[in-house]
Each structure stands twice: as C-alpha cells, then as structure tokens.
Amino acid sequence: MNSNPATTTPTSGAGATEVAPASSPTFSPLYQQIKALITQGLESGEWKPGEIIPSEVELAARYKVSQGTVRKAIDELAADNLLVRRQGKGTFVATHNEDRVQFRFLRLLPDDGDVHPHVSRLLECKRLRAPAEIARQLDLKPADPVVLIKRLLQFDGETTVFDEIWLPGAVFRGLTAERLAEYKGPLYAMFETEFGTRMIRATEKVRAIAADPSVAELLNVAEGFPLLSVERVSYTYGDRPVEVRRGWYVTTGYYYQNDLS
Amino acid sequence: MNSNPATTTPTSGAGATEVAPASSPTFSPLYQQIKALITQGLESGEWKPGEIIPSEVELAARYKVSQGTVRKAIDELAADNLLVRRQGKGTFVATHNEDRVQFRFLRLLPDDGDVHPHVSRLLECKRLRAPAEIARQLDLKPADPVVLIKRLLQFDGETTVFDEIWLPGAVFRGLTAERLAEYKGPLYAMFETEFGTRMIRATEKVRAIAADPSVAELLNVAEGFPLLSVERVSYTYGDRPVEVRRGWYVTTGYYYQNDLS
DNA sequence: CAGTGGTCTAGACCACGTG
DNA sequence: ACGTGGTCTAGACCACTGT
Numbered sequence: 420m421n422s423n424p425a426t427t428t429p430t431s432g433a434g435a436t437e438v439a440p441a442s443s444p445t446f447s448p449l450y451q452q453i454k455a456l457i458t459q460g461l462e463s464g465e466w467k468p469g470e471i472i473p474s475e476v477e478l479a480a481r482y483k484v485s486q487g488t489v490r491k492a493i494d495e496l497a498a499d500n501l502l503v504r505r506q507g508k509g510t511f512v513a514t515h516n517e518d519r520v521q522f523r524f525l526r527l528l529p530d531d532g533d534v535h536p537h538v539s540r541l542l543e544c545k546r547l548r549a550p551a552e553i554a555r556q557l558d559l560k561p562a563d564p565v566v567l568i569k570r571l572l573q574f575d576g577e578t579t580v581f582d583e584i585w586l587p588g589a590v591f592r593g594l595t596a597e598r599l600a601e602y603k604g605p606l607y608a609m610f611e612t613e614f615g616t617r618m619i620r621a622t623e624k625v626r627a628i629a630a631d632p633s634v635a636e637l638l639n640v641a642e643g644f645p646l647l648s649v650e651r652v653s654y655t656y657g658d659r660p661v662e663v664r665r666g667w668y669v670t671t672g673y674y675y676q677n678d679l680s
Numbered sequence: 681m682n683s684n685p686a687t688t689t690p691t692s693g694a695g696a697t698e699v700a701p702a703s704s705p706t707f708s709p710l711y712q713q714i715k716a717l718i719t720q721g722l723e724s725g726e727w728k729p730g731e732i733i734p735s736e737v738e739l740a741a742r743y744k745v746s747q748g749t750v751r752k753a754i755d756e757l758a759a760d761n762l763l764v765r766r767q768g769k770g771t772f773v774a775t776h777n778e779d780r781v782q783f784r785f786l787r788l789l790p791d792d793g794d795v796h797p798h799v800s801r802l803l804e805c806k807r808l809r810a811p812a813e814i815a816r817q818l819d820l821k822p823a824d825p826v827v828l829i830k831r832l833l834q835f836d837g838e839t840t841v842f843d844e845i846w847l848p849g850a851v852f853r854g855l856t857a858e859r860l861a862e863y864k865g866p867l868y869a870m871f872e873t874e875f876g877t878r879m880i881r882a883t884e885k886v887r888a889i890a891a892d893p894s895v896a897e898l899l900n901v902a903e904g905f906p907l908l909s910v911e912r913v914s915y916t917y918g919d920r921p922v923e924v925r926r927g928w929y930v931t932t933g934y935y936y937q938n939d940l941s
Numbered sequence: 942c943a944g945t946g947g948t949c950t951a952g953a954c955c956a957c958g959t960g
Numbered sequence: 961a962c963g964t965g966g967t968c969t970a971g972a973c974c975a976c977t978g979t
Contacts, residue, residue, distance in 0.1 A: 446955085446956075450968085474944075474945060475946070476944090484969090486969090486970090487968065487970085488969080490946085490947090491968090499941070500941065504945095504947090505945085505946080505976090505977090506945070506946045506977080507945055507946065507975075507978075508944095508946080508976080508977060526938075526940075619941075620940060620941040621940040621941075622940070623937075623938045623939075624936070624938075625886060625908070625931075625937075625938060626908065626931040626936070627906040627907050627909075627929070627931050628906055628931075629906050643904070644890075645906035646906070647886070647887065647888040650935075651940075668888070670886075670887035670889075673887075674885040674886060674887050674911075675885070675886040676886075677787075677883070677884045677885075677938055678882075678883050678884075679784060679785055679787075679912075680760070680761065680881040680882075707974085707975075709948060710948070735963075735964060736964080737963090745950090746949065746951070747951090748948095748949065748950065748951085749948080749950080751965085751966090752948085765964095765965065765966090766957090766958090766964085766965080767956070767957050767958080767964070767966065768958035768959080768963085768964055769963095769964065770964060770965075771964090771965075
C-alpha cells in the first residue's frame with residue numbers, strides 16, 4: 420500500500436495496525452495514495468460515469484486502511500468533481516449526462532437571468548492534420564490527425580455563439596457529422612459516453628476582439644462588432660489536454676459569468 | 681453550544697461526553713456551529729487579518745468540542761480563503777497584504793506569461809449620492825452617500841485598465857484622494873487595514889463592448905475599439921456587498937484568465 | 942430493517958517550525 | 961524539547977434511502 424521509499428513494512432505508526440506513514444523525504448500521505456488508486460479505477464473504466472463505486476467500508480477493506488482514510492480521499496475527489504456523494508445511497512462517478520449542473524462549462528448567461536435552453540446547429544465536422552499551434556496545445560505531433568467541428572449556438576432563437584472545436588483524431592475515431600447530429604444533449608456528455616473521454620477541468624483565455632467578415636456573417640453582426648473571444652483548453656484524467664476550443668460570443672443581452680472566491 | 685431546537689442537554693450521542701448532534705428537523709452539524717463562531721470572531725475583529733488565531737486544542741477547549749470538530753470547521757474556513765493554515769506555526773487570518781496570491785482578484789495576464797508589476801494612476805476620488813443602480817447593488821437606500829474612485833492601471837508602462845469603483849460612504853468614511861495616493865500596495869489591502877473591511881469573494885459579469893469616446897481617450901485606443909467590460913460586485917463577511925466596480929480592459933497583449941473546475 | 946454516507950470523539954504518532 | 965498543524969485509526973451514533 421505505502422509506496423514511500425523509506426517504508427514498506429507495517430510499523431506501529433499512528434496507532435495503525437496495517438500501514439504507517441513514511442518518516443522520510445518525499446512523504447506522501449496514505450489518503451493521497453488511496454486517492455490515486457481510486458482515480459486509477461476511474462481512468463481505467465472500472466467504474467464508469469454515472470455508476471456507483473464500492474462503499475467506504477468496502478474500499479477500506481480492499482485497500483487495508485481505515486474508513487476515515489478512504490473518506491478523506493473521497494472527500495477530495497468529490498471536491499474535484501470526479502465523484503458525487505449521495506447520503507444514504509452511495510458514492511457515484513460524476514457524469515456530464517444527468518448532472519443538472521451542466522453550466523459548469525458554459526458561462527454565458529442572459530441579462531434577465533432566465534434559463535433559456537440553447538440549441539446547437541452543426542456547420543461542419545471534418546478530419547485534417549493538426550496545425551502547429553493546435554498540435555502544441557493538444558500535446559500531439561505536428562500533422563497528427565485531428566477533428567475540427569464548427570457549430571453555432573442559438574439562445575432563444577438568437578445566434579449567440581460560434582465555436583471551433585479541435586479534438587485529437589486518435590481518441591475521437593469514428594466521430595462524424597452524422598453521429599454529432601443524431602446525439603441529443605451536451606457535447607461533453609457524448610464525448611463521455613461514446614468515446615470514454617471525460618472532461619475534468621478547463622482553462623479559458625478571454626479577450627475582446629472585433630468581428631472579422633466571416634464570423635460577423637455567421638453571427639449576424641456588423642464587421643468590427645465587439646465579440647468575446649474565448650480560448651478553452653480542456654483536460655481529462657492525468658491532466659491530459661483533449662480539446663481546444665475557440666468561441667466567439669455575442670454579448671448583447673448576455674454576459675460571461677465568473678465567480679472569484 | 682448546540683443551538684438546535686431539539687437538543688440542549690448533553691446526551692450520549694456519538695461517543696461524546698459534552699454535546700450531541702440534534703436528532704430532529706433543521707439539524708445543523710456541530711462543526712458548522714463552530715465555523716459560525718469562528719467567523720464571528722473574525723467579523724468582530726477579535727482576530728485581525730494577518731494575526732494568528734488560537735490553536736486547535738485551545739479552540740476545542742473553549743468551545744467544549746473535540747479537536748477533530750474544530751479541525752473540520754477550520755478546514756472549511758481555509759477552503760473559503762478566510763483562514764490560512766501553516767504547519768508547525770499555527771492558523772492565521774487571511775490577508776490581502778502579504779499574500780503572494782494577490783492575483784485572486786486581478787485576472788488580467790500578459791500573453792507572454794511574464795509577471796509585470798502594475799502601477800495605479802488615480803484620476804479622481806469624490807463623494808456623492810448613490811445613483812439608483814449602484815444603491816441597489818450595494819444594498820443602500822437611494823441617494824445614500826458613496827465614494828467614487830476612478831483610476832487607470834498601467835502594465836509595463838501601457839495603460840491597460842480603466843476602473844470606476846463605487847464604495848458605501850458610511851463604511852469608507854475618511855477615504856480621500858490623498859490617502860489613496862499615499863498608500864502603497866493593493867487597494868484591497870488598504871481597505872482591510874485602514875477601514876476594517878475585508879473582501880471575501882466577488883462575482884464578475886464580462887462582456888465585449890465598443891469603446892465610447894471618453895474611455896477611448898483614457899485608454900489610448902480608437903473610438904469603437906473592442907474592450908472587455910468587467911462588472912464586479914465584491915462581498916465581505918456575511919455576504920454583504922461592499923464594492924461595485926466597473927472595469928474597461930484593453931485585451932491586446934493581455935487576456936482575462938479563468939479556470940473551470 | 943439494513944446499508945450508505947455524515948458527524949463526533951479520543952488518542953496516537955508524524956512533519957514542521959522555533960526555540 | 962516543545963507546540964503547531966497533519967495523518968491515521970477505531971468505534972460510536974446520526975441522518976438519509978431504500979427494502
């Protein structure tokens with residue numbers, strides 16, 4: 420269990436009977452090791468999104484640690500949005516499917532606060548060789564195959580967002596315009612259920628830019644109109660980048676919401 | 681200690697000897713009550729920003745609970761950035777002064793990733809009666825006194841940000857242009873040390889807009905130039921709003937950073 | 942009722958920082 | 961050497977959800 424350099428033998432540490440925290444350089448707490456083991460189970464597909472994972476008592480037995488240690492590991496994984504606790508029921512693998520919190524990755528809200536469902540209009544879905552910049556961001560070799568998706572989002576009938584989405588071709592083998600068109604629900608839900616790739620976190624760079632002619636036409640605004648430019652890189656398990664997304668947002672009647680805390 | 685409706689008498693609950701969790705409607709965990717008590721101490725000024733608070737053992741004794749319960753309360757307060765734990769030293773009240781993480785509230789970063797210190801240029805600081813919209817956001821009565829600060833931020837010599845900052849006059853009594861000019865360091869550090877008001881969290885609404893003539897001149901850009909408009913409302917203890925800030929950002933060579941997790 | 946996560950306690954030992 | 965927070969355990973009971 421304990422993979423620290425100094426300790427492999429159970430000692431009398433911490434009132435424990437099975438394992439003991441190491442007492443030397445590069446000390447790693449037991450619960451972090453458990454956290455890594457559970458993450459491994461998620462990544463390997465042992466427990467799939469939406470499914471329940473073994474109870475705390477079971478995991479404690481499996482890993483030969485106390486329930487409290489498993490609890491702390493799960494606590495952190497839940498804080499990272501990898502797991503979801505439900506009292507009385509169990510602990511579940513987080514999913515983009517039934518989470519009513521799908522707005523974790525879409526920060527554009529209407530000024531009047533109402534909840535308008537949005538509609539996606541697919542423009543294009545093609546495969547090509549990665550441009551240098553995209554390859555760099557996706558951690559691919561230049562000219563590796565990638566998928567490029569272009570789409571519009573309409574909020575309440577108004578065309579508000581234009582997206583260019585770049586995905587590694589190797590991971591998204593078999594992704595076609597047809598399958599995209601068929602699928603109902605959020606893109607990330609599809610990626611998760613159809614391609615086994617779950618988006619964990621993302622970083623965004625936001626800028627104000629002037630609409631160029633092509634984008635202006637798509638979004639029904641004048642050339643030079645101020646748009647929000649949003650460059651997103653999304654990561655999956657192990658902090659591996661698996662999506663680069665460039666969005667152009669019309670922010671009249673809508674705003675990009677952010678909470679600093 | 682326990683303020684639940686059903687329980688005031690110590691029972692034999694949870695292996696405890698002093699208190700017990702309630703067993704009825706509107707149940708509130710002990711550690712949350714402790715959390716509230718500690719927050720109260722912060723708000724009342726018993727422990728000031730930068731100071732150390734009593735050790736976990738001391739607090740446990742004071743509140744007649746176990747150290748583990750105090751620990752959980754402090755854990756959450758640390759997660760909320762109200763406290764800072766330092767192993768071997770103690771637990772401290774968070775401060776905007778010596779935190780090297782002052783970029784929690786300034787999300788504008790240069791494209792090249794370098795760390796350019798920014799310089800503030802005060803344009804104006806006057807007192808007036810709150811416009812209706814500002815009064816609403818600050819939870820004041822219309823025409824209540826407010827302070828309005830206008831300033832520019834220069835990054836590496838370039839004028840990049842224009843800010844209009846609205847503060848409740850009652851709280852910021854004695855805030856003048858002179859005192860602002862004197863003070864070195866972040867604005868929030870000054871608010872904290874000089875006016876006893878600590879900013880805890882904020883929400884921002886970001887939009888792309890065209891520069892109007894007056895702002896264009898201040899920022900050295902053409903009229904109509906795309907700017908990032910950032911509307912911030914900041915809150916202090918008890919989620920009371922104490923600042924409304926409107927910022928205009930030039931995002932050429934800079935971007936607004938956001939992390940979705 | 943049994944099983945799950947949630948709370949609480951008590952006590953041990955470890956790692957860190959400072960005398 | 962001592963005090964601080966950090967980790968780990970063991971065991972009890974509570975709250976919630978299903979059978």
